[in-house]
Amino acid sequence: MQGKISRSSSAEAIDWPAAIHRALKAQRVRQVSYVPDAGHKRLIELCHADKGMAAVPLTTEEEGIGLAAGAWLGGERSALLMQSSGVGNCINALSLASSCGFPLLMLVTMRGETGERNPWQVPMGQATPEALRLAGVRTLRLERAEEASAVANTAAKAAFEEQSAVALLISQQLIGVKSFEEKR
């Protein structure tokens, strides 16, 4: 998912993916699974570079729900990274989290909201918060880079200390808009 990404000036100044990575470390997250999104590029790199974490690329997002359940059964904590289109792929698998009360931390970069240039991203992006709510997942919002540390810590604590299913929705305003203008 390469492409030119325009970011707001506050996002340039504050390394918000590093703040999320620190929140995952603080909550002793050891398995980080993902289907890539351009907005998660740096966080994915940080997780791969972290010897205390297993970074697990997935073929489809619902695999990460199972992985997180297995990790918890084995005494480890797991987080799942995706873009909002992947939320739709997770719906039935989320019954695993709600039926058994598994802790779950989803970090979802939002497409289809602010200035989206791919109309096919809009339907799932717009449905994402409600779809998660219907599937029993609590949602939190990250809008500004300077809030990343506090909001990521709140989300991680809600998942692992309150033992609930939580999705942190990372605003498209924060990650920037894919322009489709760059030569590949």
Added chain:
Amino acid sequence: MNALNRREVVASLLEGRGELLVVAGLGAPAWDCTAAGDHPLTFPLWGAMGSASMIGLGLALAQPKRRVLVVTGDGEMLMGLGSLATIGAQRPDNLAVVVIDNERYGETGMQKTHTAHGTDLAAVASACGFVDARIIRRNTEIAAVRSSIYRGRGPLFFQVKVKPDALPLVLPPRDGAHLKHRFREALLGKGAAAQ
């Protein structure tokens, strides 16, 4: 015609299971594992079809010193086919996946699955990087499968062709929170289970 009896195969694999950690896919594989003896270190699924192998992967990564066995069905495995690629990319050496393949959706009226039409799951697993992936058709092969599950270097994959029998239901507990708690308590101890 497949000759193996699924209950006998699963009972053979789980007999004297020691420290083995087991994930049982929904439907008949969960009943097979329960028929072999309900056990706190078996996590049987009642839903989330397609997730069994990924639960096994998360468990295998979290517990690298324990052996992890996923027992699931052909329909369940077909729904999570991509997870074979994900497991192949991680190469956990302590994980084995056994597909009890009756070539049918047994819980919904015995409709044929893709394996009845030739889908070779073992070939898929092999292509995804499993160290050993084989189709098993004979009772004489089960001892070697068992030996690999308990001692062999994984990830391992065995597609065991069984008779499409409709056998009596032997149901595990249904309460997901209970299944989770008892597994963690048995594996991690009373204190850790609450963390």
